[in-house]
Amino acid sequence: MRIGVIFGVSELANPKEFEGKASRFLSSLAQEHEVEGGFFITTKADFREARESLDFSKVDVILLYPLTGGTENALKEFGVFRRPIIIFGDPYNNSLAAGIELREYLRERLIPSSLVKSPEELRAALLGYEDEMETWNRFLRMRLGLIGRVSPWLINERFELPYTRISLRKFYEYYESIGEEEGIEAVREVVERAAGVREPVERDLTTAGRVYVAIERILKDYKLDGFTIGCFDLIGKIGGTPCLALAMFNTRGIPAACEGELNSLLGMMIVRRFFGKPSFMGNVADYGRNYLILAHCTAPLLGRYVLRSHFESGKGVGVGVELPPGRASLFKIRGRKAVVAGVKVIGVEKSEFRCRTQVKLEVEDAGDFVDGTAGNHHLLAYVDGEVLADLLSELSFEVMLY
Template sequence: MNIALVSIISEIHAEERINKTLADKYEFLHNNFEITEITFDKVKDHDFSDYDLIINFIKTGGSEENFAQIFEHLPRPIYLYAVEINNSLPAALEILSFINKQGVEAKILHGENEDLLAEIKELIEYRKIRTKISEARIGIIGRSSDWLIGSQINREAAAQHWGPKFIDLEMEEFYSLLENVEAEAAQKTAEKYFEQAEKMLESNKRDLIEAAEIYLALKKLTKDHNLDALTIRCFDLVEKLKNTGCLALALLNDEGITAGCEGDIPAVFTMYLAEELTGQTPFMANPVQIDSKKDQISFAHCTVPISISEKFILRSHFETGLGVGIQGILEKGAVTVFKIGGSGLEEYFVAEGEIIENMNSENACRTQIKVDLPQSSAYFLSDAIANHHIIITGHHAAVINQFLAKE
């Protein structure tokens, strides 16, 4: 792990003497990280792009003015390493107040070496994820479904806050790729998942082959545009092709390509962030029933990734009875429910619970789970961030809260 250490010191101090008093701090840093030290007067001309983290070492009191001179040239967020001697911490507090007034994110790193080591490693991981998100390419194929009236975003604000590029793609480009899918490849894909499924109900093998063609066309579109994530106006497929994107989206998610339906940008962004933070494949679903007395929420959708299902059944798409949807049976146990929304993707909800039942109603989307989600009913009934929410197996609220607290 490569750290740039910006040395900030008052000019009234002899740096060689100060560095001797900080020998144990340097030993700690060099024993755990690859350190490149940069004097504050060299900051303006330094390239910080190749470092895992940039830390500003506030070595002495009286260094505040020198920090102010280089403030505009420092990468964000700004981390201040303050120690218990040489009036380092008082100076860092003054600097922190200055930074906060500029509206820039900053934090003081201070404490025992063991705690600092854990915190710095966490910040490095945070920076890696944050950088990856800022460079992400998210494709919107078609436009958002007409009924997503509460899921619209200000793309400029969202891009400014998070940094990803939202790429509009026409449905016609997808249809063109669909026409050129190799029949043999679609046949092999269909056979593979037919053999893996517990059974097939309303759908037939022809439906499955056509669903596989949709998957292969979307995969090609993803490759052509170098997409990290995508969402598609999937009900257009029903009207034009008499089939759905449910299988395609499930398989893309299984392959690590974040894929959501209905052109829902907040939902697919939440899915992408969830997978980056937790390493788990997410499932986009609708809350379909709320038992506020028991704090139990039922979720359902037709696009569950096969990799998170104990077993799965090939079904038709619930609303239309066409094409191929997936009824996944999920393992009972720990789960996290997560959603990011708001005009600039600045709001979020996260809660931990337990999957307590797989259901099989004919009046809901095919994969159906009941989740015991303590103290969450009021949120869904009063403050919900639109309809789609993201299901992640395991308990991950702590890492999500820690990450988003830095935003």
């Protein structure tokens, strides 16, 4: 295993006093592993020098050893490399105190982080990471994108993971470069397979196709694995929405979330990467003792579907999909917390006073679930709830399973 090692020493301490301890630590570690680095870090300037000397994104594990307290700000910078991190603390010079603070900072950013205080614990932690390396790589290497902005009504949205931001100005540059013929051709097959087209006219379908092609080119140019888009901002500018484009991307295996919500995108990415399934992102529209209705204007095209307008604006192209019956999971991610319920898809609804795709779920004690969940948008995925909850726990989420 390739390990990148960093020692932290505060500005109040003399690094020379710790050179012997650091040397012995490195020598012991090198007997079993490929060790790189060994830099002493005091300031963020030291961090920048270290990253120029060694690409820490290429190591298997980063090992941080705060030799003193007061090193948290410099050492936390190594979280940017998105690698599993082990923090070694000892009982002296406030080493453990700094390690606890670092561990929580990193865990809040969903970076696997363990604190150990002995060579035996360190050896066990390294073995544990080695066993789960494939899982962590699949999670930590994800490239997420936000096109536009997070919708302002998502007042609980909090997101600490790295993502690429693409401005709406840049999106419009891509959009304007795409002709009408290319736009209508992009959605032709989806339109032909639809069970019906109600409100949208050819101009709406053409706009939806141009949106799809613009996003497709953005994904390629920015090398993104999935994206979310601040969709409502498009309505006034182009008179359309990306609902159909999102449905098409989710159907073909590219996670795509609406309203600029990054937490929902992250959940979609996890389900796609680890289960090979798409997710339906929806609003809680209603619930009763043992049922819940989820609704939104975009959904993966997993069943019979009708092309409609976007519900709130009456513009663009939304989709009303009859999602198939079966066992599934209903879940919500917000920051480090996740709420998961095993559910059963039992039917579809077709109210004209809700978003176009409406699915009815059998949820035991639905009121308790709604009372304990972490915000509005939820994801529905055809995966086992307990298996999903176990995976999320493994990925450092704090999971509540209903």
